[in-house]
Every structure is written in structure tokens, then in C-alpha cells.
Amino acid sequence: MIFNEEFETLPREALEALQLKRLKQVVQRVYHTVGFYRKAFDDAGVKPEDIKTLDDLKRLPFTTKQDLRDNYPFGMFSVPMSNVVRIHASSGTTGRPTVVGYTKRDIDMWAELMARCFAAAGLTKNDIIHNAYGYGLFTGGLGAHYGAERLGASVIPMSGGNTKKQIMILQDFGPTAICCTPSYALYLAEVGEEMGMDMRSLRLRVGVLGAEPWSEKMRQEIENKLDIMALNIYGLSEVLGPGVSMECAEGRNGLHVFEDHFIVEVINPQTGEVLPYGEEGELVFTTLTKEAFPLIRYRTRDISRLMPETCKCGRTFVRMDRVSGRSDDMLIIRGVNVFPSQIESVLMDVEGLEPHYQLIVAREGALDTLEVQVEVSEKIFSDEVRKLQDMEKRIAKDIKDYLGVTAKVKLVEPKTLKRFEGKAQRVIDKRNI
Numbered sequence: 001m002i003f004n005e006e007f008e009t010l011p012r013e014a015l016e017a018l019q020l021k022r023l024k025q026v027v028q029r030v031y032h033t034v035g036f037y038r039k040a041f042d043d044a045g046v047k048p049e050d051i052k053t054l055d056d057l058k059r060l061p062f063t064t065k066q067d068l069r070d071n072y073p074f075g076m077f078s079v080p081m082s083n084v085v086r087i088h089a090s091s092g093t094t095g096r097p098t099v100v101g102y103t104k105r106d107i108d109m110w111a112e113l114m115a116r117c118f119a120a121a122g123l124t125k126n127d128i129i130h131n132a133y134g135y136g137l138f139t140g141g142l143g144a145h146y147g148a149e150r151l152g153a154s155v156i157p158m159s160g161g162n163t164k165k166q167i168m169i170l171q172d173f174g175p176t177a178i179c180c181t182p183s184y185a186l187y188l189a190e191v192g193e194e195m196g197m198d199m200r201s202l203r204l205r206v207g208v209l210g211a212e213p214w215s216e217k218m219r220q221e222i223e224n225k226l227d228i229m230a231l232n233i234y235g236l237s238e239v240l241g242p243g244v245s246m247e248c249a250e251g252r253n254g255l256h257v258f259e260d261h262f263i264v265e266v267i268n269p270q271t272g273e274v275l276p277y278g279e280e281g282e283l284v285f286t287t288l289t290k291e292a293f294p295l296i297r298y299r300t301r302d303i304s305r306l307m308p309e310t311c312k313c314g315r316t317f318v319r320m321d322r323v324s325g326r327s328d329d330m331l332i333i334r335g336v337n338v339f340p341s342q343i344e345s346v347l348m349d350v351e352g353l354e355p356h357y358q359l360i361v362a363r364e365g366a367l368d369t370l371e372v373q374v375e376v377s378e379k380i381f382s383d384e385v386r387k388l389q390d391m392e393k394r395i396a397k398d399i400k401d402y403l404g405v406t407a408k409v410k411l412v413e414p415k416t417l418k419r420f421e422g423k424a425q426r427v428i429d430k431r432n433i
């Protein structure tokens, strides 16, 4: 289903004309209202008037997370605080959070984009949406909440945590859709089973899952365990929150970027060069309509590629491939680049492993070491030690063969690794301690 037929199916030419008009406006506005942009544009020798075509976007400098930190907390806002009606923040792994602000119109636009996401997942006002994204500074909870209301669905504002209660509500209120991280969806399935429930017999039929990278295999696990269709939703606080792009139920292959509100580029993270459609690199977003916190060419660190092929759902917006990882949580193990998601893919292909794993990176002398801890099923864990050791060796060999990195694999008892209510933290890097 398409929530906003007029904009979501705009012919490319009309869409690009709209983007250019909006781009010119936002560039003018940030130049005249945000000291940071005025200086950055002046340093790069570009004036707002130089933006005459969409291609001219390339001439503008990038904005980075560091720039946002340097202007902490409100230095990048483009409107007076009296026009800001909401503040969110993203907790980075290090240092201060990144602070973002919204005007009334921004909140309105965000609600519409989230409503578009739910509609793309096949949801309507007749659905009951169980929202287990965290409410608070995190954008997931309130972002999804306003979108569900805009759609007209009934929203259950669960937030994260309190897993047993969540399961009771899933059973008693009979929601038809759930919003949470993919890792939490799996955890809910696991706890439900422990409580003796048949999690496949719930009324749930759709999952709108995101906020962390996940693999196709993990999608299958979730769909199997909960008997739902699991769809991928992407976003980041700086650019909006959830609702920057969304998979559609018809295509289920790549996430449509809401291009009437954002321009997306993919760049080579080393050189900054803009890459053609299809090539993998770092996603860069420019917001076209945000008022309080517009962003020009924001480097996300997320790795993906753009897929321009038309989609059977009828949307004309370009799709981005599932994010395979972040250029900054890319692990470099003895010179080999690996993303946790690639290791996840190898693990998920092995019969008898559970989708719970942890990567521990350390340094022995001058050498990096990688230990992969992964849970096995009850049945396998009760096998002889010899068999477990053989299996560990086999997985280590697969990792070496597919990814070229040497890892020590440790099979651990079911349910011993940490579980997460929000974003899973798969990597423990002991090298900097």
C-alpha cells in the first residue's frame, strides 16, 4: 500500500525538479542561519547561488559526526529554540551524544514518513502496532509512535525492556505488527518459548525491524520463529530518526529512500569521490525539508549501495541495499577488513548454531586476535567434547575460507551470551584498553 501516492510515485524528472528546488532553498537557509555552514562553504569557495543543478551538490563540503560534536549541543540548529518543539539524542559509543532538534513541521513530516513506512509494510488503520523501540532520547520509540498514529493504527507504546510483560501483551492484546530491533525480536521469541508459548500462533504478521545491521539469514530465523513477515527499516537520528528508508512488502529487496525529503549519495569513504549506482560505499544524506536541523552531505559511516532498478511496488524512489556494516565498526584483523555481519552470515549457514554470537577482538603482542563465541543448540551442546571441538575447527575454517581472517571459535552453552533490548553490541574490542 502506498501512503502518499502523489509523492511516492513521482516520475523521476518531476522528482528531480522538486529536489533541486528544495536543495537550493535549504542551502540558502543554512548559509544564512548556521555559522558552521557559512564558514564551511566559504572555506570550500562555494556560494549558495552556485547550486544550479543537482550535480552541483558535489561542490558542497561534507558534514561529519565530529562537526556535530564540535557544535554540541545546539550549534547546528537553524531556527531559534522557541521554534524547536522536540529534542532527541543518539548515544554514540564514545563521548557526548549527538543532539538533534525538530520544529512542529519537522515532527509532522517525520510522522508522515513513518506512516509511509508502515503502509509499505502492508499495515493500515486496522492494525495494532506493538512498539518496542525505546521511548526517550532514542528516536525509535516516539518516531514509530507518531507514524503509527498518523496511519490511524492502534499503537501500544511498550518501549524496550520488561520482556515477560511484552510477551503477555503480545498474547493478550493481539497486536498484528511489532516494531523493535531484529535482535530483540529473536530474544522475544526465545523468552516466549521458554515461557511455554507457541510464538508462531500469535496474531503478529509483520515486523518493522531496524536500528542495527542484520543479515538475510537472520530475517529467515525471525520469520520462522514468529511466523511473520520481517521488513527492514533504516534511519539515523542526525538525518531524522527511523523512516529515512524502508523496504516494501512487494519487493523485499532494498529500502526505498524517501527522496522527496532526502538526497542520498554513495561515496568512496577513503577519497570522498561520489560513486555510481550499484557500487558499494558510504551513504551520505542531505535533508531537503528539515527546518530545525538541516544537514548537508552528512557522512553516515554506513556501508551500502544504491539500486536504481524499478520496483514492482510502483514507488519511484531509489532503493538502498541493506546496510552491511559501518565503516567505523569494520574490524581490521591483521590487516583484513571484516564486518560483524559477514561473520554472522557464515555462522548462520552452520546447522545447529543459534543466532546469538559475540566477537572479541584483542591483541597478543603485536598481533590482533579474533574470538568468535557462538551459542549452539541444546542437542549439540550435550554431544561429546570431541564433536564440539571438530565443529569449532570447521567453523573457523569457513571463516578463514570466506573472509580470509583467522578466528578462534568457541561454542558456548545455549542462553549464556548477553541479550539486548535495543541495539545488539556484537563486538568487544579489548585492544584499546
Ligand code: DLL
Residues within 6 Å of the ligand: 090, 091, 133, 139, 140, 209, 210, 211, 212, 213, 214, 232, 233, 234, 235, 236, 237, 238, 241, 242, 243, 300, 302, 322, 323, 326
Ligand atoms: O537507530 C534510528 C532507527 C530507529 C532506525 C528505529 C530504525 C528503527 P541512531 O540511534 O542514531 O538511530 O542510529 C543510527 O543505526 O547510522 C546505522 O548504523 C544503524 N541502523 C539503523 N537502522 C539500520 C538498519 C536509529 N535497518 C545508526 N540496518 C545508523 C542497519 C541500521 N543499520
